[in-house]
Amino acid sequence: MILIINTTADTSITSDLREALAGKGATDFEIVEAAGMKISHCVGCNFCWLKTPGICSIKDDYEEILKKMITADQLWVISGTSLGFLDHKGKNIFDRIMPLVTMYLKFKGNQMRHVMRYKKNADVGLIYEGEADRAYLERWNERAALNIGTKSLGVFPAEEWKEAVLCMH
Amino acid sequence: MHALIINGSPRVKKYSNTDKILLKITAGMEESGATYEQYEVSDRSQWPKIRERFYLCDHILIALPLYVECIPGLLIEFLETLDAERKAAALENSAKRPVMSFLLQSGFAEGVQLRCGEAYLEMLADRLGCEYGGTLVKGDNFSIRLFEGEQREKITGAYQAMGKIYGRDGAFRDEACRKFTGPEVFPLPVRLLVGTIFKTLAKKGFKDKAKEWGCTRPLDDKPYLQ
Numbered sequence: 234m235i236l237i238i239n240t241t242a243d244t245s246i247t248s249d250l251r252e253a254l255a256g257k258g259a260t261d262f263e264i265v266e267a268a269g270m271k272i273s274h275c276v277g278c279n280f281c282w283l284k285t286p287g288i289c290s291i292k293d294d295y296e297e298i299l300k301k302m303i304t305a306d307q308l309w310v311i312s313g314t315s316l317g318f319l320d321h322k323g324k325n326i327f328d329r330i331m332p333l334v335t336m337y338l339k340f341k342g343n344q345m346r347h348v349m350r351y352k353k354n355a356d357v358g359l360i361y362e363g364e365a366d367r368a369y370l371e372r373w374n375e376r377a378a379l380n381i382g383t384k385s386l387g388v389f390p391a392e393e394w395k396e397a398v399l400c401m402h
Numbered sequence: 403m404h405a406l407i408i409n410g411s412p413r414v415k416k417y418s419n420t421d422k423i424l425l426k427i428t429a430g431m432e433e434s435g436a437t438y439e440q441y442e443v444s445d446r447s448q449w450p451k452i453r454e455r456f457y458l459c460d461h462i463l464i465a466l467p468l469y470v471e472c473i474p475g476l477l478i479e480f481l482e483t484l485d486a487e488r489k490a491a492a493l494e495n496s497a498k499r500p501v502m503s504f505l506l507q508s509g510f511a512e513g514v515q516l517r518c519g520e521a522y523l524e525m526l527a528d529r530l531g532c533e534y535g536g537t538l539v540k541g542d543n544f545s546i547r548l549f550e551g552e553q554r555e556k557i558t559g560a561y562q563a564m565g566k567i568y569g570r571d572g573a574f575r576d577e578a579c580r581k582f583t584g585p586e587v588f589p590l591p592v593r594l595l596v597g598t599i600f601k602t603l604a605k606k607g608f609k610d611k612a613k614e615w616g617c618t619r620p621l622d623d624k625p626y627l628q
């Protein structure tokens with residue numbers, strides 16, 4: 234399943250994506266318009282690791298997204314930008330992902346990682362609207378995907394959304 | 403030297419590891435005769451005051467936890483609210499650009515884990531119209547909040563010497579700051595040893611802590627598959 238989370242108020246991009254995905258015969262995708270949803274930042278309470286394993290203590294609209302994430306093969310986040318990076322709405326989607334990993338640790342290659350909570354996590358792609366440092370976002374997205382034991386699907390400015398669609402399957 | 407110190411952690415001050423590290427940094431700064439004022443991004447009621455002080459101080463130190471390889475969403479949200487006019491003035495008047503330094507700390511222990519976040523901070527200082535004063539980079543801080551007394555001191559104690567340097571230089575450019583990070587990756591024998599500790603002692607320690615916090619399910623439970 235391809236899960237697309239749009240944290241921007243621009244729904245023209247998701248209409249384009251919907252149309253393009255349908256056009257190439259994709260049926261297993263879901264688009265979440267998250268701009269109007271109530272999604273807090275992560276408060277770092279660690280409850281999802283040590284008190285209520287796998288469940289975030291913040292009761293807001295993010296839980297719905299988290300439940301979809303565990304069934305997704307690909308996660309695409311559409312984000313606005315600020316100060317060369319994702320804006321806070323986009324970054325919060327990633328910060329709140331911690332319930333997908335456990336408190337247990339291991340080495341993967343030569344680096345420490347968390348042991349994953351579920352058998353598989355989604356590969357991660359980014360589409361950004363506005364000015365940002367693309368090379369940095371590419372580097373960052375690879376590291377972010379590593380955090381959930383997966384790989385980056387690429388980083389695309391909104392104008393290049395058609396390139397992103399080529400990577401959606 | 404007077405510094406505006408911002409704790410960029412979303413965690414409330416009482417439980418923030420950054421705050422415990424800053425206790426040592428500021429003690430070190432005082433040894434050097436420096437003064438400071440400290441604010442917390444986790445407390446939104448302090449945001450107007452931080453904004454007011456932001457471009458009035460010559461030295462700004464943002465201390466923050468690594469959050470998914472970069473800066474926490476809440477800190478981004480705060481930075482998004484900074485006064486564009488004052489930022490533009492700082493950018494224009496480069497002689498008066500404040501020196502912005504960072505203390506980036508994380509859970510994972512190896513230096514390599516923090517480099518992606520560090521790279522962004524250098525860019526961030528520039529985007530905010532400040533001169534980059536370097537980043538003190540250090541991992542292995544996850545347990546600060548779980549420990550008290552001597553055990554906590556063992557992790558935080560060494561930061562005091564770094565605070566002394568920051569108080570002296572108003573930046574983290576000294577070679578000692580670079581060395582403070584420790585190894586970029588652990589050599590294989592250390593990885594094997596630490597890997598074994600993860601599966602035994604550390605696992606037990608986390609289970610005990612969870613029990614203390616009232617956890618009634620296994621730590622690797624899969625709630626959304628039931």
Ligand SMILES: Cc1cc2nc3c(=O)[nH]c(=O)nc-3n(C[C@H](O)[C@H](O)[C@H](O)COP(=O)(O)O)c2cc1C
Nearest residue numbers: 277411413418419420467468469470471508509510
């Ligand atoms: C949402 C979230 C994301 C985190 N991401 C990372 C990470 O990418 N790498 C890492 O080494 N530690 C990571 N950590 C661990 C924190 O950086 C570490 O526990 C830090 O000491 C917390 O400081 P604080 O108590 O001041 O917030 C993360 C913690 C949270 C809650």
